[in-house]
Amino acid sequence: MNNNILLQANNLHKTYQLDMVRVPVLKGVDLQIKKGEFVTIVGVSGSGKSTLLHILGALDQPDQGSVTFNQTDVFTAPDTYRDDLRNKAFGFVFQFYHLLPELTVLENVTMPVLIGSTVGNWLGQSRVVEDHAKGILTRLGLDHRIFHLPGQLSGGERQRVAIARAIVNAPEILLADEPTGNLDAATGKQIFQILLELNRTGQTVIMVTHDTELARQTHRIVKLHDGKIVN
16 A cells, blocks of 8 residues: 555445435445545535545444555454544544533543543643643634633634544544534635645545535545545
């Protein structure tokens, strides 16, 4: 494998069972993601975009095919390997934020580090982690919101918190599923600019979007149609 290829999918198939109907969503998808790329996945609703992203991020499993990350087969590896990938190597940003409403902004952002730590390790490093998280939040213009709850934030601010949470563990790949889809056009562009800036500093990004204007500003567009990649 080319050493520059960070993530590779081969012959991915996925079918969902809806009541008595089998719905094939992916029908043999091959894809390579290189380190440092910003790749957008586009296509009409139901074309398999989110399913593909979720399989690439080990949030879902294919019925057939493989995903290789840093030359390790993700789905033949132990469950603990996938857990570690989702916690540290992959960062996730979703359309609807998925912040914990009872936790402050700072607590939401530090949560991935807490989940990946033992109690002893967390007690020993909590101050350092909090300072690191505060630095990310300041970089994203949220230093004045650190102790607010998600319900006190605008949609754009919530998505910036979600991005901060996604990158707190310095993931190798940031996977974003319609990160601007729940925002007005101006705020969506602001969020996209943050993703572009992260990519400029070396962050590999895979983003699902319906917005072709945004997609055209990335390195590569992958178009899905009827469960397959088309030129």
